[in-house]
Amino acid sequence: MSDTPDTLYLRINGEEPLVQAVGQNLPAGWRVGKSSTRRERLVFYDTFEEEAFRKGLAVMRRKGVLSVIDLDNGALEADTPLALTPPSFFAADLPESKARKRLLHCSSLRAFINRCAIDRFVTSWRILDQEDKTVATLEYESSHKSDKSSEAVFPRYYSITPLKGFHKELSTMLMALPEPVDAYRVTSFRERFIAIMEAAALLGRGYTSKLHMQLDPRAPIHENVRRLLQFTSSIMEANEEGIRKDIDSEFLHDFRVAVRRSRSIMRLLNGVFEPEKTAWALTGLRELGKRTNELRDSDVYLLRRDEYTALLPTALQTALDPFFSDLEAEKRLHHKHFCRYLAGREYPGFIATLKEFIALDELPNPESAPLAAQPTGEVAAKAIRKALKKVLVHGRRTGNETSDTELHELRIDCKKLRYLLEFFASLFPPKATAQVLRQMKALQDNLGAFVDLSVQMEFLQSRLEALPADRGGIGEAAAIGGLLATLYRKREKVRAHFHEIFSRFDSDETGELFDELLTGLAEA
């Protein structure tokens, strides 16, 4: 339904037979020709997070062509053939084209999912001049959902498209149309797109895994932690289907972050609940996290395929094929296991109990949960100071050799501080939070890269050790050796930078930034 720049779309209310009105207003000698009808199926795609829509694009398949359309003007930005109608696809899997580039720019990690399919019925008439030459086409379109599962009502439209070079002739006619009052009105592409999404009940879900909570600094912290847990548990649930269907790796990733965030906040603010009432939840969340580790690892290494291949000389590149095909097989296995777990008795039971617990709004006993009733602002300031102190103390204690364990632990300290900052972000002036997060970024990037590289090396090492000697694995061993050497060099470079980066973080400036952030809070 991409628009030629000159199409005028009219949204109809009721049964206004616009074709008659048009017919009556034509210049002398002109007429409306015979009608023809056609049916076409439109399939709309977007990622789970609606990244195309957020970037102002509609992604639509029609007649074997996938089109990327600018929502603002309905103009076709790019298109590429798409023979079938897959339930989902990755931008990277499309043939090299401008469309592929545009969609990669929306998301390289997330799959584009078939969000809705509609069948559109179009009746079209030619508007002919005195020479019987077509000067424009007039079309009437009505749509319904392809699967007929819903009674969704889609708006109906008339559209008038002048042929190239016939705008002038047509403008007189358009001016002669009846007043639009309520019968019909001119509508834009964006409006028509949104009408389809609304009718298909796809709008307003607005999924985002990012935490944007508005907290009241004077409200008891108990209430706000419960709100956070409500958010994280809803994120977990929202991602279950995507994990089960194995649509893309971000579903599991978001699920895991939600699990970690829940657990981390519960532990960092451990006086908010009565310890004996949350012990099961903490254990449960830890177990849940663990159960996803292997599946996530397979995802991560499979995503690294291009990166690893590029690190190797051409002669060794194909030697990694068995490595990746084993990873794929392992992934299928881990996926099966985790899906079984999701569908089994334990997980739904755990989530149900967790939700019941979160729903309890009664303040716990102040003796065993001394923080519960305290104002959120105060608790936030204390918890953040404590977490920051931990980062600074551990960082300063890190010796010249900067051991693996030291960096691993420091990374976790940083993550905890970050979760707290994100949770309480709405309590601070937005600029100050952004500055603090920026200040932390270099340090987090350094530690993140270090741990990431270490984990990869460990994984590759274990693969190397398990390589059966009789499988002709020399090539693969050489490739893994090559990767290990490269990753090792990278990691040591990262390690060598740690002290420099940490001392930049451990500065008066950071101290002042945090002071500015937290003083305001305590006073609030």
Place this chain on the structure above:
Amino acid sequence: MKTIALYSIKGGVGKTAAAVNLSFLAAAAATPTLICDLDPQGASSFYFRITASRKHNSEKLLKGNSKILKQIKATDFPHLDLLPSDLSYRNLDIELSESKKPKKLLARNLEGLEAEYRYLFFDCPPNLTLLSESVFRASDLILVPLIPTTLSIRTFTQLIDFFADNGLDSAKIAGFFSMEEKKKSMHREIVEEYQSHPAMLKQTIPYSSDVEKMGLTRAPLNATHPKTSAAQAYSKLWEEVREKMDK
């Protein structure tokens, strides 16, 4: 963009019919095509039921680009547009002769069409003038319809000589026999003798009343009666032309 001129120094040889049908066939493969009616008689504009807007004239054509683009009109057939002719085109030669580089003017003026069209057809007026020379320079292929008569052959050889004498590439010329009547022995003999000439295409277009009726239907024969022998001949001719250009 490939530019194909339908040219003949003589009138009534099936030049416009070929331009209309070949351009229709080119566009039918969803390739954006423009037919440029340079003949002040405006026969191809007539076949597509298009008249130039009142503001269009030869001056606009010679001013080039943006002025030309505004005058282009869509035909009733997908991917096929037309730049209509205007009676003022009869002055084109005088105007060309007054410009600084008349022979290259047309080529330069058409540069903007490159982005929009894969094929550009010229339906030329039947004469040999400055405009014709300008068209020869701007075209990748000059298609010359010939009625199989000795006089036609003579004119065709003269055209090839003219190219040689004026520093034009005669390899761009491709003749084809048009309005061929098998029952006439002269036609048969001439076609047989010249069909394998390097400057001639193999495919011939038969004489047909269906082609004449295009004046009534005012649409390409290949759109209204694709099964007729003449329409089939145009299809094969287009295949041959396309292959020749792809070489």
